[in-house]
Amino acid sequence: xxxxxxxxxxxxxxxxxxxxxxxxxxxxxxxxxxxxxxxxxxxxxxxxxxxxxxxxxxxxxxxxxxxxxxxxxxxxxxxxxxxxxxxxxxxxxxxxxxxxxxxxxxxxxxxxxxxxxxxxxxxxxxxxxxxxxxxxxxxxxxxxxxxxxxxx
Numbered sequence: 150x151x152x153x154x155x156x157x158x159x160x161x162x163x164x165x166x167x168x169x170x171x172x173x174x175x176x177x178x179x180x181x182x183x184x185x186x187x188x189x190x191x192x193x194x195x196x197x198x199x200x201x202x203x204x205x206x207x208x209x210x211x212x213x214x215x216x217x218x219x220x221x222x223x224x225x226x227x228x229x230x231x232x233x234x235x236x237x238x239x240x241x242x243x244x245x246x247x248x249x250x251x252x253x254x255x256x257x258x259x260x261x262x263x264x265x266x267x268x269x270x271x272x273x274x275x276x277x278x279x280x281x282x283x284x285x286x287x288x289x290x291x292x293x294x295x296x297x298x299x300x301x
Contacts, residue, residue: 155238155257157183157191160227161201165245176204176244181211186254189214193244194222194232 159179166176173181176193183191195201198219205217224231233239240257242248256263 153238154187155240156233156236157188158229158233158239158241159191159193159244160222160241161193161195161244162222163197163200163204165243166195166201167204168245170247174204175247176201177209177212178247179242179244180205180215180217181209182248182250182253184212184215186250186257188257190216190218192218192220192233194220194227196222198222 159176161176167174169175170178180191193201198221202217202219220232227241229239229241240253242253252265256265
């Protein structure tokens with residue numbers, strides 16, 4: 150990987166983050182994949198950070214090397230420059246979805262800003278393409294330069 154690893158920022162809210170896939174919640178699964186990819190810390194933003202922290206309170210060998218920082222998500226949409234203003238690169242993911250490790254690896258290693266877009270997006274995400282307010286539910290790595298150009 151040529152550029153430094155981006156800061157991992159996870160949007161996690163119940164009930165989506167708690168949905169189980171083969172007995173493991175989507176949030177737990179995401180953290181396990183992130184650890185296998187070499188991430189050692191994650192900033193978790195949630196409207197209910199205490200509930201998310203309680204969900205992850207039980208130790209897991211599969212994410213034992215991950216340091217977790219829980220912060221309240223106070224704005225909708227999330228303003229990344231308010232959450233992680235010093236980060237040069239950010240990988241923003243939603244715990245509401247499953248991501249294949251190869252996809253997250255490719256996004257994390259990308260030296261440029263990328264946005265993962267569904268070829269048949271749900272109607273509630275269409276306003277995002279028009280720069281209108283809406284809740285983000287995807288996985289973009291975003292550089293500080295890109296974020297400064299798209300602050301509003």
